[in-house]
Amino acid sequence: MTYATPAHNVIRTSTTGTASTLFINGAWEPAASGAVRAIRNPADGELVATVSEAGREDAERAIAAARAAFDSGVWSSVPAPERGTFLLKVAAGLRERREKFARAESLDTGKRMVESRIDMDDIAACFEYFGRLAGQQAGRMVDAGNPAVVSKIVYEPVGVCGLITPWNYPLLQAAWKIAPALAAGCTFVLKPSELTPSTAILAMQLLQDLGLPDGVANLVTGPGAEAGAPLSEHPAVDLVSFTGGLETGKRIAAAAAGTVKKVALELGGKNPNVVFADADFDAAVDNALNGAFVHSGQVCSAGARLVVEESIAERFVDELVRRARDIRLGGPFDDAAESGPLISAAHRDKVNAYVQRGIQEGARLRTGGAAPHGEKYDGGFYYQPTVLDRVQRGMSVVTDEAFGPVVTVETFRTEDEAVATANDTIYGLAGAVWTQDAGKAQRVASRLRHGTIWINDYHPYLPQAEWGGFGQSGVGRELGPTGLAEYQEAKHIYQNTSPQVTGWFADHGKEN
Numbered sequence: 001m002t003y004a005t006p007a008h009n010v011i012r013t014s015t016t017g018t019a020s021t022l023f024i025n026g027a028w029e030p031a032a033s034g035a036v037r038a039i040r041n042p043a044d045g046e047l048v049a050t051v052s053e054a055g056r057e058d059a060e061r062a063i064a065a066a067r068a069a070f071d072s073g074v075w076s077s078v079p080a081p082e083r084g085t086f087l088l089k090v091a092a093g094l095r096e097r098r099e100k101f102a103r104a105e106s107l108d109t110g111k112r113m114v115e116s117r118i119d120m121d122d123i124a125a126c127f128e129y130f131g132r133l134a135g136q137q138a139g140r141m142v143d144a145g146n147p148a149v150v151s152k153i154v155y156e157p158v159g160v161c162g163l164i165t166p167w168n169y170p171l172l173q174a175a176w177k178i179a180p181a182l183a184a185g186c187t188f189v190l191k192p193s194e195l196t197p198s199t200a201i202l203a204m205q206l207l208q209d210l211g212l213p214d215g216v217a218n219l220v221t222g223p224g225a226e227a228g229a230p231l232s233e234h235p236a237v238d239l240v241s242f243t244g245g246l247e248t249g250k251r252i253a254a255a256a257a258g259t260v261k262k263v264a265l266e267l268g269g270k271n272p273n274v275v276f277a278d279a280d281f282d283a284a285v286d287n288a289l290n291g292a293f294v295h296s297g298q299v300c301s302a303g304a305r306l307v308v309e310e311s312i313a314e315r316f317v318d319e320l321v322r323r324a325r326d327i328r329l330g331g332p333f334d335d336a337a338e339s340g341p342l343i344s345a346a347h348r349d350k351v352n353a354y355v356q357r358g359i360q361e362g363a364r365l366r367t368g369g370a371a372p373h374g375e376k377y378d379g380g381f382y383y384q385p386t387v388l389d390r391v392q393r394g395m396s397v398v399t400d401e402a403f404g405p406v407v408t409v410e411t412f413r414t415e416d417e418a419v420a421t422a423n424d425t426i427y428g429l430a431g432a433v434w435t436q437d438a439g440k441a442q443r444v445a446s447r448l449r450h451g452t453i454w455i456n457d458y459h460p461y462l463p464q465a466e467w468g469g470f471g472q473s474g475v476g477r478e479l480g481p482t483g484l485a486e487y488q489e490a491k492h493i494y495q496n497t498s499p500q501v502t503g504w505f506a507d508h509g510k511e512n
């Protein structure tokens with residue numbers, strides 16, 4: 001198969017310079033300024049779509065629509081099981097349109113079709129999970145210790161949600177927010193990455209086709225500083241849920257403080273993949289490749305730090321390097337490709353700068369460290385899978401999230417040293433432990449300060465299992481029951497069925 005051309009375009013956006021991709025109060029609109037952005041496939045630079053480039057004014061109109069829809073009760077008053085049924089229809093719609101959505105995702109991100117198809121399945125599973133959960137949150141009775149009192153906890157929607165998402169898993173990260181927000185009865189404004197808006201547009205079309213009331217779901221496509229910032233600043237937004245980089249997350253938390261809105265942050269990671277000498281060697285090497293290089297390492301939970309027991313380190317890294325050299329790079333429709341391009345030239349420059357700085361600081365480059373050569377790669381933003389060993393703690397390539405196909409190698413001699421090395425990061429998103437000793441696996445897993453620990457595996461995540469970070473990897477959790485609770489307020493309703501005079505204050509005006 002050859003790379004996609006604009007003829008593969010699968011969404012209703014223009015390739016001629018006009019666009020109406022803002023979805024506000026049930027209508028498709030251009031940006032107030034008329035600005036547009038060209039979306040290009042990072043695998044070959046081909047024009048994929050032209051979308052509206054929203055600014056503050058557009059975001060504020062979308063917020064007003066979401067506020068009015070929430071306050072009208074048009075969605076929050078729909079019984080929770082019916083909201084759940086709607087989510088199940090969304091899941092079914094996604095499954096029917098899987099290929100169309102996957103192509104749009106691959107064209108925007110450059111990721112291989114096989115990966116985008118998996119993403120679409122995971123997205124449908126997310127809607128199914130929250131669809132089933134929606135009807136099960138009945139609240140609970142509380143024993144007030146007084147038979148005359150009826151005391152209960154009910155869960156109400158938090159209100160208007162600002163949802164801000166990144167480019168690496170565009171619709172998946174949006175779905176992890178949209179599904180629980182709708183299940184809880186919230187309304188929202190979604191601001192996807194300006195680089196990868198296409199599947200968000202398709203998703204809004206699906207919600208519209210399925211009859212979601214106007215104003216419940218709103219979309220602004222555009223850059224963060226203009227279209228995104230109002231979602232964290234505006235007093236009419238009750239919650240901002242953000243997935244993206246650490247520095248943006250800090251800005252959003254600071255901006256949200258002005259109106260004391262709820263903040264959920266899913267940020268980056270610098271995730272340790274800890275391999276003990278007694279691990280299944282072949283499985284551990286294979287999964288170290290998977291952990292570091294799938295989607296060219298542009299994964300928040302990428303196993304970018306290999307932490308390997310000294311006694312097997314040389315053999316392990318030799319094998320990792322041998323196999324990393326063989327990884328075939330290519331575009332979304334190249335069936336032979338095993339990994340794809342980076343998202344942009346600027347991002348590739350950033351990844352390369354980390355690698356070169358690491359080498360200058362004394363790391364040894366075992367493979368990679370440059371863009372690949374050849375006609376096939378011209379016009380795309382490819383970077384070779386890269387392995388650096390002999391790194392030192394404190395080097396920026398070890399501490400910072402490079403977010404590319406780069407793995408560093410650290411070694412340890414004892415279990416304590418393995419734990420200390422793995423925990424030596426400001427982040428705390430995910431990590432893995434490889435050993436055939438079940439006791440050691442559980443011991444180490446319990447000491448690692450990361451939100452997800454895989455034992456003898458790498459990368460799986462489940463809609464029913466909470467996802468999120470310790471430390472500076474974020475605040476709050478997505479998925480699982482906690483992922484729904486993020487979009488709810490717990491309210492205590494206390495009813496005294498037999499009101500009594502308390503006598504706390506004497507009635508000084510009353511005759512004896």
Ligand SMILES: NC(=O)c1ccc[n+]([C@@H]2O[C@H](COP(=O)([O-])OP(=O)(O)OC[C@H]3O[C@@H](n4cnc5c(N)ncnc54)[C@H](O)[C@@H]3O)[C@@H](O)[C@H]2O)c1
Pocket residue numbers: 164165166167168169173191192193194222223224225228229230232243244245246248249251252266267268269299300301401403429468469473474
């Ligand atoms: N923890 C997770 O589950 C998870 C999942 C996916 C990606 N990520 C992280 O996302 C990052 C990569 O994504 P990115 O480069 O798109 O991140 P980013 O922080 O640059 O952008 C994320 C989103 O924020 C918007 N934005 C930027 N500035 C803003 C502002 N001032 N106000 C409001 N919105 C603003 C962007 O337009 C985009 O939509 C990595 O750090 C990765 O680890 C985390």
Ligand SMILES: C[N+](C)(C)CC=O
Pocket residue numbers: 168169172298299300301461
């Ligand atoms: C959360 N996850 C693993 C799907 C994507 C992270 O970038």
